[in-house]
Amino acid sequence: MQTTNNPKETLYPHVSVDCVLLGIHDEQLCVLLTERRDAGTDRTEYKLPGSLIYETEDLDDAAYRILNEATGLKRVPLKQFRSFGSPRRTANKEDVLWLENASKLKIGRIITVAYLALCKVKRLKISDRYGPAQWTPIARLPRLPFDHEEIIAAAVREIRVWLDMEPSIVFDYLPQLFTVSQLRRTYEIIYNRNIDVRNFHKKMNSLGYVVQTDETEQGMPHRSARFYRFDKKEYHRMRNKLNTI
């Protein structure tokens, strides 16, 4: 491990960015965890995808870099939602050793800026930086390093507020054409509560930016459902109108 003889260095906190990438798999809200490659032990451990920021990198840029390294995606809406900087974050020596090993830096303390996204990944990429990634239900998280469990809990609370204020993020997540059921199930899983089918229909029709198509879902063992699409132009038109009042 590379260290330095200058004891002053530990004065400076390190700054990292962690991404809480949420998705739905097997009807469950999941978070993308990456394998922590630890030469020392043979246990498989997981962590949030994240990294120390580069020397001249904006926080948002670091978040998009991490998103891309972990998933291959580029244009998913990412939201900064909180920074975590308790000195006790690095209380666990094992976590610090791992990070020093990975970063080749002497680590005294780390402040992390946490980002959040709702994203779909077709094939999980095995990136250069991270080991294999895995979608893990938030209800069944393994033990995680640092305060990653707290960060994930905060992200789950936050995405509900975000979705309330910016409904478009759910359409980045869904396919171009989707049924009312798909949209409703997505909401149900994110908010972890049941939504009345009929009222949801009415609500969706009243929005104005979710529009019918002529296509229907085929091959289902019941009445086929109509496909809808998200009208991005209309959405932004309505949103601008709101902001000018």
Added chain:
Amino acid sequence: MQTTNNPKETLYPHVSVDCVLLGIHDEQLCVLLTERRDAGTDRTEYKLPGSLIYETEDLDDAAYRILNEATGLKRVPLKQFRSFGSPRRTANKEDVLWLENASKLKIGRIITVAYLALCKVKRLKISDRYGPAQWTPIARLPRLPFDHEEIIAAAVREIRVWLDMEPSIVFDYLPQLFTVSQLRRTYEIIYNRNIDVRNFHKKMNSLGYVVQTDETEQGMPHRSARFYRFDKKEYHRMRNKLNTI
């Protein structure tokens, strides 16, 4: 200025906390700015109260320290609302020079975690750390260092969202006993729009946690207004009930 010979040091970003302390003065939303003590020039310049975090200090603790240093207050609700870390924050050499002078550190880059509060200050304290502080209308800000103007703009947007979700913060700001007009004017100034007097009355009465007292405002050149008080217990009872649904 104390520097170091180790060029590696510039690798590490510095981390600071800045506080956007909002208050109302002369019917205007104001932010508390502290004088930037700059030996070099004789201009008076202002900045947000803030400081580099101490070596083993939590972010929230740093924010409360800064609040206390700038105002003498201790228990005001403070909310972390965003971190700012663009490398261009330190594009202005003058700002960097000032900070290096003040901190006795070589500054390459600073990431700042911004906090927000609504607070009333009886007498502005002249702290050891800061020069004289001043309440400045957000509509008439002077030129500010770094990206402090952007931070303040974000804080003003944020406090409206915060107040929507946590109405209690406005009662920490008002006196124990307040009139409907005082409450309404506070809202009007924070949201920068007029609110119908009658509808506001009705709304306030429906809340349940704003209760009448028998006292009235005296010495006004018009009909005396009734004093109300904030029922903290009832507020938290209702809030807990909401969370369990």
Added chain:
DNA sequence: GTTCATTATCTTACTTCGTACAATATCTAT
């Protein structure tokens, strides 16, 4: 091909909340 299970879609009634809007009451100063 009739029935059944299942989901989709449409509808209606009720409640809650926000909003628009004007007259009367009370206090001080003169």
Added chain:
DNA sequence: ATAGATATTGTACGAAGTAAGATAATGAAC
């Protein structure tokens, strides 16, 4: 007593959320 100022109060409408029943379409089972 009057003027000037602010406090207090009620009603009607429409929008949006909620609860709940009826009908439609489809594949599967028989």
